[in-house]
Amino acid sequence: MSNVALEVRDLVKSFTVDGLTINAVDNVSFKIRSGEFVALVGPSGSGKTTLLSIMAALLTPTSGQVLIDGVDLASMNERLRVKLRREKIGFTFQSNNLIPFLTAQENVEFMLRLNGRVDHASRLRSGELLARLGLQDRLHNLPGQMSGGQQQRVAIARALIHQPAVVLADEPTASLDTERALQVVETFAHLIHENNRAGIIVTHDLRMCQFVDRVLQMQDGKLVRQYKTRDEIRDLVRGSVH
Amino acid sequence: MKNIYLSSYLAIKEVIRNRVRFLMVALVIALITLLVLFIAALGEGLSNANRQYVANLDAQLIVFLEKSDFSITASRLETNTVKAVRRVEGVADAGPIHTSNSEIVSLPEPLKISVLGVEAERPGMPLLIEGRQFRGGEAREAVMDRSVALRTGLAVGDEIEIRSTQGTEDRFYDLKIVGLVEEQAYFFQPTIFVPPATWELIRPQSASDLESDTPYPNIIAVKLTDPASTEEMRLRLTNQISNIEVANIQTTINNIPGYTAQQGTVQTQGAFTLLIGVLVIGGFFQIQILQKIPQIGVLKAIGSSNLVVGLSAVIQIIVVTAIGVGIGAMLNYLFSLGLPPTIPLEFNGMRSVIAILLLLLIGPLGGLVSIIYAIRIEPLKALRLG
Ligand SMILES: Nc1ncnc2c1ncn2[C@@H]1O[C@H](COP(=O)(O)OP(=O)(O)OP(=O)(O)O)[C@@H](O)[C@H]1O
Numbered sequence: 001m002s003n004v005a006l007e008v009r010d011l012v013k014s015f016t017v018d019g020l021t022i023n024a025v026d027n028v029s030f031k032i033r034s035g036e037f038v039a040l041v042g043p044s045g046s047g048k049t050t051l052l053s054i055m056a057a058l059l060t061p062t063s064g065q066v067l068i069d070g071v072d073l074a075s076m077n078e079r080l081r082v083k084l085r086r087e088k089i090g091f092t093f094q095s096n097n098l099i100p101f102l103t104a105q106e107n108v109e110f111m112l113r114l115n116g117r118v119d120h121a122s123r124l125r126s127g128e129l130l131a132r133l134g135l136q137d138r139l140h141n142l143p144g145q146m147s148g149g150q151q152q153r154v155a156i157a158r159a160l161i162h163q164p165a166v167v168l169a170d171e172p173t174a175s176l177d178t179e180r181a182l183q184v185v186e187t188f189a190h191l192i193h194e195n196n197r198a199g200i201i202v203t204h205d206l207r208m209c210q211f212v213d214r215v216l217q218m219q220d221g222k223l224v225r226q227y228k229t230r231d232e233i234r235d236l237v238r239g240s241v242h
Numbered sequence: 243m244k245n246i247y248l249s250s251y252l253a254i255k256e257v258i259r260n261r262v263r264f265l266m267v268a269l270v271i272a273l274i275t276l277l278v279l280f281i282a283a284l285g286e287g288l289s290n291a292n293r294q295y296v297a298n299l300d301a302q303l304i305v306f307l308e309k310s311d312f313s314i315t316a317s318r319l320e321t322n323t324v325k326a327v328r329r330v331e332g333v334a335d336a337g338p339i340h341t342s343n344s345e346i347v348s349l350p351e352p353l354k355i356s357v358l359g360v361e362a363e364r365p366g367m368p369l370l371i372e373g374r375q376f377r378g379g380e381a382r383e384a385v386m387d388r389s390v391a392l393r394t395g396l397a398v399g400d401e402i403e404i405r406s407t408q409g410t411e412d413r414f415y416d417l418k419i420v421g422l423v424e425e426q427a428y429f430f431q432p433t434i435f436v437p438p439a440t441w442e443l444i445r446p447q448s449a450s451d452l453e454s455d456t457p458y459p460n461i462i463a464v465k466l467t468d469p470a471s472t473e474e475m476r477l478r479l480t481n482q483i484s485n486i487e488v489a490n491i492q493t494t495i496n497n498i499p500g501y502t503a504q505q506g507t508v509q510t511q512g513a514f515t516l517l518i519g520v521l522v523i524g525g526f527f528q529i530q531i532l533q534k535i536p537q538i539g540v541l542k543a544i545g546s547s548n549l550v551v552g553l554s555a556v557i558q559i560i561v562v563t564a565i566g567v568g569i570g571a572m573l574n575y576l577f578s579l580g581l582p583p584t585i586p587l588e589f590n591g592m593r594s595v596i597a598i599l600l601l602l603l604i605g606p607l608g609g610l611v612s613i614i615y616a617i618r619i620e621p622l623k624a625l626r627l628g
């Protein structure tokens with residue numbers, strides 16, 4: 001059995017707005033192993049982005065722990081958290097993903113530059129990765145010259161290129177048509193499995209779940225249900241189609 | 243090292259990919275540069291036109307009439323004061339300087355000039371670069387500054403006619419130019435030098451002045467045996483000779499009528515232009531940073547340190563400022579080639595160098611707020627905005 005790449009224990013994040021406190025993430029616990037691809041589903045406002053931000057060390061939880069490769073994020077200072085973000089985490093955001101003045105390929109390579117690992121071989125690899133995501137003709141386009149869906153795919157490549165322990169993708173398929181979205185998630189799944197990374201993809205669209213190994217369902221900040229077996233997941237996907 | 247590389251990569255890529263926008267800013271900086279350099283050149287030029295002769299004197303001290311407040315025009319000394327000064331121990335030599343204004347009329351366009359009466363081979367008379375010294379007596383000879391030659395085309399050997407109002411009449415005198423000196427402008431005018439007796443004859447004077455033939459010097463230029471002993475010698479001269487006050491060259495320059503006020507005005511203009519530059523650049527980069535919040539958020543979220551983000555903002559500002567100042571300096575140089583000698587602009591002075599250094603500083607100074615702002619942007623902003 002492969003190792004646990006990401007572990008979340010009793011995680012709580014509460015926000016107080018105008019004296020009203022809400023638990024955006026409410027006592028959530030789970031583990032994800034390397035090579036495992038997990039979907040995080042739930043209605044809008046259920047806390048998915050908040051959870052993802054905490055796991056990416058962008059937001060500190062109110063209580064609870066996040067361990068990446070066995071290391072507790074709470075034990076790290078800001079410097080180490082920055083280092084962790086560039087080495088161990090790949091992230092795609094719901095929007096505003098790319099550096100607007102870098103081309104598709106430069107955006108992907110920037111992740112390697114950050115880690116001081118850009119060379120000829122990595123350049124070939126970034127081109128290949130973009131090609132697998134259907135962007136072979138867009139390598140030298142600036143984000144402004146690409147559609148929202150194309151930009152999301154560049155962001156996926158950027159989240160994977162540096163072989164991070166954990167890949168976190170917040171609704172990467174929101175702006176793609178179903179056909180394209182299914183294709184991208186399938187490729188995403190292959191890449192996670194091939195490279196033995198731990199992946200979490202947030203989605204509204206239950207049909208995307210057919211390529212994942214497990215589904216975590218959130219509601220009002222709580223983890224309400226997990227779909228673990230092939231059959232459970234298949235039924236979930238079918239239910240959404242009918 | 244890796245940080246500097248990353249920051250430069252980001253800064254330069256952004257400038258190249260948004261070159262039109264950054265070029266506009268660089269052009270604004272270029273215009274400010276042009277303006278600041280012009281003001282600096284004007285300051286240098288005016289200052290030279292005013293003080294050049296005094297600044298280039300082969301002397302360390304200037305003797306004035308007591309209570310003249312070091313004003314050359316207000317000072318009028320006894321003729322024997324020169325001899326008294328020469329006798330003081332520590333004085334290597336001393337020469338009288340008589341000042342007045344006149345006009346060369348033997349030209350298609352009359353030229354106002356300073357007429358300085360000095361003794362040949364004494365302090366006050368500049369080094370010749372062409373021709374020979376004037377002779378005194380009835381010879382009616384003069385040495386001219388190169389600025390006269392440049393403006394009129396006159397050459398050594400030419401004759402000029404000058405006009406002076408004496409009493410109630412205009413009188414005309416012929417002078418032969420026998421020698422050439424350079425960098426001797428005085429009181430915003432090109433200069434000619436004549437012996438004291440000639441000066442007394444040809445200078446404009448009132449009816450009462452006409453009664454006397456004695457040339458009273460305005461000031462005396464004093465050359466010291468030990469050029470470093472100015473302060474000590476200043477006191478010795480004041481003590482040993484009555485009715486005089488003594489100043490060093492810098493004090494004399496500062497007291498040339500209008501000099502200090504004029505330089506103050508020019509410097510204030512320069513300072514304000516620099517300040518406007520700081521505000522313009524500051525404004526631009528601040529607006530730009532506000533537009534860049536999401537992209538800076540992304541940079542930080544994927545693991546760029548504050549150092550990299552801040553450094554890249556600094557590098558970008560320096561690059562854009564340097565390009566702007568470079569373009570401005572070049573335009574300035576092109577302009578300077580086409581300027582006539584009558585406009586008192588001096589582009590190769592120390593002031594232009596200082597102005598360029600200050601201009602290079604206004605970018606980072608103006609951009610400081612935006613840099614601090616960039617460092618403070620939270621990576622989470624990338625997720626919530628837009
Ligand atoms: N900074 C904040 N301050 C106050 N409340 C917040 C903040 N961030 C999130 N919330 C609240 O936390 C809850 C969860 O938000 P979150 O963005 O995690 O939801 P989500 O599941 O990602 O929704 P969506 O599917 O629409 O993206 C929401 O009720 C939201 O209003």
Ligand SMILES: [Mg+2]
Binds near residue numbers: 048049050094
């Ligand atoms: Mg969300």
